[in-house]
Amino acid sequence: MLPDPSSPPATRGVWSRFRRRPVASISLSFVAFICLVALAAPLVTGPGRFALVHFRPDTIDLGHRLTSPSHEHWLGTDDLGRDLLSRMIHGARVSLAVGLAATFISLVIGSLFGALAGYYGGTIDWCISRLIELVLCFPFLLLVLAIVALFEPSLWTIMIALGLTSWTSEARYVRGEFLRLREEEFAVAARAGGAGDLRIITRHLLPNALAPVLVSASFGVAYAIIVESSLSFLGFGVPLPAPTWGAMLATSEEYLGHAWWLALFPGLAIFSTVIAFNLIGDGFRQALDPQE
Amino acid sequence: MTSYLTRRLAYAIVTFFGITIAIFILIHAVPGDPVSMYAARYGPRSLSRAVLQEIRHRHHLDRPLIMQYGWWLRGVLSLDFGPSVMDGVPVIERIGQRLPNTILLNAVSLLLAAVVGIPMGIFGAAGKRRGGSASSATFLLLYSLPTFWVALLLMRTFSVDHQWLPLYGMTSDDYLLLSPAARIGDRLLHMVLPVVTLTLGQLAMFARFSRASVEEVIGQDYIIAARARGVAPGSLLWQHALRNALIPLITLFGLTVPYLISGSVIVERIFQWDGIGRLYIISILTRDYPTVLGLTVVTAVMTLMASVGADLLYAFADPRIRLDGSADAS
Numbered sequence: 001m002l003p004d005p006s007s008p009p010a011t012r013g014v015w016s017r018f019r020r021r022p023v024a025s026i027s028l029s030f031v032a033f034i035c036l037v038a039l040a041a042p043l044v045t046g047p048g049r050f051a052l053v054h055f056r057p058d059t060i061d062l063g064h065r066l067t068s069p070s071h072e073h074w075l076g077t078d079d080l081g082r083d084l085l086s087r088m089i090h091g092a093r094v095s096l097a098v099g100l101a102a103t104f105i106s107l108v109i110g111s112l113f114g115a116l117a118g119y120y121g122g123t124i125d126w127c128i129s130r131l132i133e134l135v136l137c138f139p140f141l142l143l144v145l146a147i148v149a150l151f152e153p154s155l156w157t158i159m160i161a162l163g164l165t166s167w168t169s170e171a172r173y174v175r176g177e178f179l180r181l182r183e184e185e186f187a188v189a190a191r192a193g194g195a196g197d198l199r200i201i202t203r204h205l206l207p208n209a210l211a212p213v214l215v216s217a218s219f220g221v222a223y224a225i226i227v228e229s230s231l232s233f234l235g236f237g238v239p240l241p242a243p244t245w246g247a248m249l250a251t252s253e254e255y256l257g258h259a260w261w262l263a264l265f266p267g268l269a270i271f272s273t274v275i276a277f278n279l280i281g282d283g284f285r286q287a288l289d290p291q292e
Numbered sequence: 293m294t295s296y297l298t299r300r301l302a303y304a305i306v307t308f309f310g311i312t313i314a315i316f317i318l319i320h321a322v323p324g325d326p327v328s329m330y331a332a333r334y335g336p337r338s339l340s341r342a343v344l345q346e347i348r349h350r351h352h353l354d355r356p357l358i359m360q361y362g363w364w365l366r367g368v369l370s371l372d373f374g375p376s377v378m379d380g381v382p383v384i385e386r387i388g389q390r391l392p393n394t395i396l397l398n399a400v401s402l403l404l405a406a407v408v409g410i411p412m413g414i415f416g417a418a419g420k421r422r423g424g425s426a427s428s429a430t431f432l433l434l435y436s437l438p439t440f441w442v443a444l445l446l447m448r449t450f451s452v453d454h455q456w457l458p459l460y461g462m463t464s465d466d467y468l469l470l471s472p473a474a475r476i477g478d479r480l481l482h483m484v485l486p487v488v489t490l491t492l493g494q495l496a497m498f499a500r501f502s503r504a505s506v507e508e509v510i511g512q513d514y515i516i517a518a519r520a521r522g523v524a525p526g527s528l529l530w531q532h533a534l535r536n537a538l539i540p541l542i543t544l545f546g547l548t549v550p551y552l553i554s555g556s557v558i559v560e561r562i563f564q565w566d567g568i569g570r571l572y573i574i575s576i577l578t579r580d581y582p583t584v585l586g587l588t589v590v591t592a593v594m595t596l597m598a599s600v601g602a603d604l605l606y607a608f609a610d611p612r613i614r615l616d617g618s619a620d621a622s
Binding site: 023130131133134136137138139140141142143145146147149150151222226229230233234235236246249252253256257260263264267270271274275278279282 | 303306307310311314318322428429432433435436437438439440441444445447448452549550551553554557558561562572573576577584587588591592593595596599
């Protein structure tokens with residue numbers, strides 16, 4: 001067997017270089033931890049055997065409204081006496097689901113358009129470039145707000161609206177990579193060997209173009225989480241009573257004077273998750289560029 | 293140069309029509325037509341079928357889609373988005389009243405972000421060998437701060453705990469009783485927190501962009517040649533590299549406009565600043581679709597104009613484009 005011609009050395013060793021960066025590795029572990037907690041949210045909160053937090057996110061306890069962090073409620077309670085930590089753990093599910101799903105959608109759309117534009121060039125490239133320019137003309141948050149508001153907010157609407165509007169940077173990355181890769185020897189060789197366009201695009205070029213796109217996707221998850229929590233904050237997120245980090249901050253606005261924990265902890269959750277994804281993206285970017 | 297200009301402008305016109313078509317499609321993708329929606333608002337049986345048909349006819353809603361688009365486009369081109377559902381005032385007038393407030397807020401914070409962010413980026417690039425990844429992490433830190441969280445923390449610290457600055461609004465309640473000098477002071481005080489919030493959001497963008505730009509120029513042959521000739525590192529950076537490194541920043545001013553508008557929505561909502569961002573949120577909450585559409589068109593066209601303007605300025609500033617004209621406009 002000949003070695004697989006579709007993996008040029010550029011992407012080799014990226015993973016090991018990435019792991020050697022402490023900041024990037026810590027960020028990746030942090031994101032893995034948050035994902036694990038989010039997945040296990042129904043198990044670790046509530047009365048069950050594995051529970052770490054002995055309160056369900058939606059148990060209202062009007063006797064303990066707005067209590068500050070204590071031995072019982074580690075991060076305090078909200079305006080209805082619900083445990084803040086329990087709600088934050090469940091809020092992670094919404095933020096991560098939206099962030100990852102929206103980025104996946106934009107990755108698929110962006111790769112498709114970017115691949116077509118970069119591989120074929122000419123008229124197709126011109127039309128896709130105009131389409132990208134068009135999408136970039138709409139202020140992102142306004143467009144997403146309009147779509148979400150017109151089609152009733154739900155987890156699905158938000159994921160799809162974000163995915164449909166944020167694929168442009170992925171498309172540009174893939175297009176750039178394709179312009180470069182299609183002239184490389186292995187691509188020319190595949191073409192000379194009689195491989196069809198579809199095979200060259202999907203088997204030879206796309207796998208090699210994906211590494212730089214991962215950088216963009218990582219930043220994309222971070223941005224999608226910020227936008228999701230902004231939407232929830234503005235009242236256009238996943239509808240109440242679902243616990244979302246953004247909606248918790250919106251509640252905190254009314255109690256800004258006394259309930260400091262309501263404003264601090266959910267914001268910290270958004271900030272730390274977003275910066276972890278950004279640092280992972282930055283780590284990948286530097287690992288891909290051995291000069292640095 | 294001329295061919296570049298005409299091509300760029302021709303693309304802009306294509307994009308403008310693209311914008312109008314995209315918005316038109318978005319309106320028509322929404323389930324339910326506007327007339328039934330109005331009827332539902334005023335009670336299901338308040339309007340007879342004949343009346344509804346008459347309203348549809350008067351607003352051309354019974355014509356083919358392509359003709360409806362023509363009518364709508366004519367309105368857009370004459371800046372006529374119809375009256376607001378809320379108070380009957382023409383949409384364009386409502387936007388015009390609030391746009392200066394938004395521009396004031398954003399111009400000040402953009403300027404501040406540039407004045408602080410660009411030197412941060414340059415020093416970040418200059419000190420790369422020493423603490424490069426540290427400055428990169430600082431920029432990412434700033435970049436990852438959610439605007440509304442920053443606003444809440446600033447409000448709590450400066451307005452609730454210490455009451456040094458007003459919590460929200462554009463003026464105090466007793467504004468009309470103040471002397472002219474005190475009025476200016478009052479307005480400035482109300483601007484501080486929104487401006488700081490917006491600036492923090494923009495700062496990282498300027499710092500990252502200018503750092504990347506300086507780093508790219510430093511790697512070029514003419515800088516390496518200058519270093520080989522023995523030019524001092526300081527003068528290499530500030531005199532040789534900077535001139536060329538700052539030209540791409542022109543495009544950044546064009547690119548930030550959509551981010552500024554998105555940021556305004558959040559900041560104006562939190563600080564109750566009476567600009568177009570707050571108007572947008574209120575219009576969406578009250579289902580005032582003429583205003584929502586008008587604002588969508590106006591902000592998209594503003595973004596397009598900023599990006600075209602930045603590209604043209606860039607073409608004038610960069611001799612490679614100014615002199616040969618073969619640069620790619622896409």
